[in-house]
Amino acid sequence: MADQDPNYHWKTLDRDLGRISRLEAATLYTSKPMVGMGVGLVFLIIAGLGAAFLFNGGSSSFVVIAAAIFGAYMAMNIGANDVANNMGPAVGANALTMGGAIVIAALCESAGALLAGGDVVSTISKGIIDPHSVEETRVFIWAMMAALVSSALWVNLATWVGAPVSTTHSVVGGVMGAGIAAAGFAAVNWPTMGTIALSWIISPLLGGAIAAGFLAFIKWAIIYRDDKIEAARRWVPVLMGIMAGVFATYLAMKGLQKLIKVDLLTSVIVGFAIGGLVYVVSAPYVRRKSEGLENRNKSLKVLFALPLVLSAALLSFAHGANDVANAVGPLAAIVHAEEFGEFAGKVNIPLWVMIIGAFGISFGLILFGPKLIRMVGSQITKLNPMRAYCVALSAAITVIVASWLGLPVSSTHIAVGGVFGVGFFREWHAERRARNSSKKRPPAKRIAPEERRRRKLVRRSHFMTIVAAWVITVPAAASMSAVIFFVLNAMFI
Template sequence: MSKTALDKDLRKLDRMEAATHATSRSLAPLGIAVVFLVGAAAWTSVTFQGGPYGYLVVISAVIVGYMALNIGANDVANNMGPAVGAKALTMGGALVIAALAEASGALLAGGDVVSTVANDLLRADTALEGRSLVFVMLAALLASALWVNLATILGAPVSTTHAVVGGVVGAGIAAAGFGVVVWPTIGTIAASWVISPVLGGIFSALFLALIRKTILQRKDRIAAARCWVPILVAAMAGIFAAYLATKGLRRVWSPGAGLVLTIGLGCAILVWLAARPWIRQRSRGMENRKRHVSRLFRLPLVCAAALLSFAHGANDVANAVGPFAAIVAVLQNGGAAAGELELPVWVLAIGAIGLALGLALFGPRLIRTVGEKITKMNETRAYCVALSAAITVLFASALGLPVSSTHIAVGAIFGVGFLREFYSNRRLQSELVPVRAIGIDAGRLNASPEEAVAKYRRRERRRLVRRRHVLQIVAAWVFTVPATAVLSGVLYLLLAALML
């Protein structure tokens, strides 16, 4: 009996030790995040020389760091999720590549769109200036960060750009009424709710249909791959070269349209010449199966994910530091209205480090949602998603349409998923001739009524996109701007009551 009691006690101790270890592992990311925020506050207090308003900049820096953490945790999944879902990258490899690419993009090319976030949403000719503008931006940052954090907890990828826009609009209305908002800008942003996912879905479905037609449905898939994969990879290289020239490197270089086209064509030709022997060598001895042919897209997919992360860091760092730049500009002028915004490197550094840390500490959950829970990914489908994201941004920029990288990527995943579902159900439908059997027409089918019902049920189960996730994500998209606007307005009124 004593031995049995001792064994039970030892088992209890083992369970307690395991539970303690699991708890410490779950708390470790929070601890690291807190250390980062404390470090951002200390760094800002030493770097910024703002006189009596320095404490507001320190508070703002903490909120900026919190926002950057949430952007890294939520937005980066759009770029790495498909590659992880396709097993082209492990979770660890994706986190390392994305963290380096995001931080590099934010530091080297970030900040070009800061003036849009900080200035273009609110009218400059209103009474909203000085400390009121500071509190508007503080409320906007905190509200958008809280909303993105909630979306991350719920596993819903949302647009951090829209969250910041909603925050600035809500706080601006609370401070100076509806007339302070530049409503045409808000209208174009609202239009992107529909434009972004639709364009992403259309382009990704078209690319997948092209690959199916030219490679996967051919009798000799290897020969078709040797011909078409270099062309597709070259197209990807040209598109990404133009993408980076126009979107990802605008802070350090701004080429004209003719030069961008030349760069894209030049990169496409060089990559096509390099890809032909590489694809031929990789395809030697390969089985003539779809799964094996899809592996030829693995390396291009990894490169595409890294380039998307770089461009994302360059562009979306403004979501965190844009309002902060306005705060710093106001307080450096002693509380007067901000003029032309100049973004200090130390501000970009807080955003860059926050993006990388947020991805590493809290990103895996959203990466799994985007890459695995919406629809099943392989290398070919993930490649179509990445290529669609780049070309959609270029296409929308040429038309002057504001788009969300989050909406584009998720819409592209929906596009390949629904196309697969369409093809699968069309093939199954061809096996079913209208018959009447147990509520189903069963007269002309060359099968028993039981077989007809089985085929019908089989067709009904071919839903390759999880509807629950579609509804959840779309609901989060719709509520992002109004929810952050209301929350930001409330936070502004609280700040004004306490500090004005």
């Protein structure tokens, strides 16, 4: 056969080369996680070395080095898990590529942490435990170390499973578990824990309701109009003004406390002023951008792409300013206790500690963030720029409303709740339209229950996984923290 076909040897060579190329592709695919873990390990070593050189507490700095490594590990996990809430909708709506989202988020998260991150942080997580209930400084240090390690491990596990969880609640659970192990149940402020548990319900419901409300408005005011482009010219600048005003208020309240301290009323006034200015500027931009667009829904996506990208960047900046404390708060408490031989509920955060938090978040995002970004952006429900814009706007508004009401909320729960809200609203709206249309035409063939479930617009498996992870975050982190505290206490005392 080989003698009859002159191309036989070339075909054999092509098959062999094809096998080699597939082998190389498989090797590259399987080696990606190892590269990420390797780079992450190098960063942890650098963080430990930096702590050894920069700590001012003297030669006895082994505890600080270990805490710096675990603080860097926690920061990487925050970047891998939490940042997906800000960038996931924009990527899922195809307003940003994965690479572009990672670059923007890394820059904005680092800028928020370094420029606007609080210089004084409540390391005991908003009064979860009384630091003075722990009598010895060394016991307090082990409690903070246990909280740091347990919360980092839990967030890492959640990221591996594919569940976006609250890093704030992880730290709260870790501090609570270590506090109970160190000083008993009386050390915990249970009313505060009750309000945090209440936020598990309030955050996603409020975020989902606001996101669904904005999507309903966009459908009524723009999508279902005969002249969609003219309606967009009227309402998109208004929505951009609302977005700018909300984020100005949000950043003034939550993200710029290190630069300038303002009360809620002043923040709202600033928000109204900036929102009005953006409306005036954006109206001609939208009109110019809409020229020549066809009168269909696909054209509207072009007008929402830029506002969505800007909102994602602003959310990342504010997230870096606020949630960096989840990584460096316990670390700062350990550094303070080692340096001064005493512990306190509020401490000043050294610059090198803040740098570990900022760079750790960015490294975690770059190395391990795409998995959760895809989960939030495309695997819960299908997003387009209009829906993703509603999610981003809902996140900022919900935080402001919750701050005004004095409710502790989770940015993760709000953002993911917004995605759920958009998805469930689409389901309700689609079924409502189907019912109305069925009244005007002959009854259609009956759909089997299994097929009806398959056609749902929100994936129920992801919904149940995420909700279950939310519910067990605090008790899981607390249990792990208590065990780690007992181990550390037995090893070093």
